[in-house]
Amino acid sequence: MATRIKFQQNLDELKERLLVMAGMAEQAIQRSIEAYNTRDMNLCELVFRSEPAINRLEREIDQLALDLLAMEQPMAVDLRFILSVIRINADLERVGDQGVNIAVRVREMGAFANIDLPVDIPKLASLSSAMIRRALQAFIEADAEMAETVLKLDDQVDEMNDAAFHALSSLIKEKPDLTPQSLNALIISRNLERVGDHATNIAEDVIFWVRGADVRHYSSSAQG
């Protein structure tokens, strides 16, 4: 016989709302990158307009999680799940913010000619978005092994961001008149690198929920 039916329904609702939040955050990144590719300022507007809804949902999810902690006093896997949801919620809100930041840069770039820059923003965006999607799939399936594969992708994103930094720094030295476009592209690259970091955090939270193991900062502490 199933027990704690109401509690289980509330946990399911928490999961569903977090997935709605994830969809909105992912969409903000997709639209801002599409705006970068096409210089479509209408897409930037859509990203700006979606932010209040993401923020509102973040508060609702936190409130639901807080209610469950206070009213149901969860233990073990349930406690770890709710703690993970609270953290993932904050990361998704930050992913949405990165979408807004990218859209702000794209809007600035719209005032300049659309030139070829030595940075593959679409590829970087594709990689960091794939990290987010895989971390969320791991969350949906409670799959810690899948979450582990996300952690490995973060190095690639970091390397691409570093390469963009060096290439764009050189370009600014060589062609100072391209400084505004280069700086905006550099910031977008940095924003996407941060999206990868948030995906890493989400993956670590999935591992914590499923296995009860805290793997945060493992690689950085292992390196000393």
Place this chain on the structure above:
Amino acid sequence: MGVGILVEHLNAWYGTTHTLQDINLHIPANHATALIGPSGCGKSTFVRCLNRMHETNPIARAEGTVKMGDVDIYKDASPVEIRRRVGMVFQRPNPFPTMSIYDNVISGLKLNGFRNRRVLDETVERSLKSAALWDEVKDDLKKKSGASLSGGQQQRMCIARAIAVDPEVLLMDEPASALDPVSTSKIEDLIFQLKSQYTIVIVTHNMQQAARVAENTGFFLNGKMVEFDSTHKIFTNPSDKRTEDYITGRFG
């Protein structure tokens, strides 16, 4: 000071019912250890084996080894001696209703033949202070009966009575389940303070209480001890699926 308890291959029966099956564990000295599990799982039988109360039931018997420090309580000591070394507090406060607060506290000592008035006075004060009840009752020690106190006060008086004989181990069988939240938190504070002097074993159905007061927790199910580990591990990431199902309320 408290002593550690080593339990090896402990089995207990009520008639033909095998209520405890091969229990093995080490309860460290001067720690609080919580025992959790559904009703009828054997946790109360287990604590009653630790002071040889189980065998007071004519159809009950126990086998195995229970060592308190170096003393094997089933071989090296009489039940009376063991119960002096092991105090017990029950679910419902059980004051002697016709006795004053003072006489309730020293009843165990009197039973053991202590008559020196100065020693008895000192013991009453020390025990009631340890049980965090002294300030509330010091003016009425001999005027009020133990039964006239509130439920929470009565339970603290019973704790004072248990520690008045200077035991090494305190067994508590759901000591706060009949109390309001304020009295409950007083008992929990008391457990926290008392474990520096005594080894405490507490049976509780309140999982949050186990998490709050005990360093180690054992989970009993159907007469067996499924898991024994640090309370932190049991309540955040238990090793056994049955423990997890129980503490998350998914039994049944």
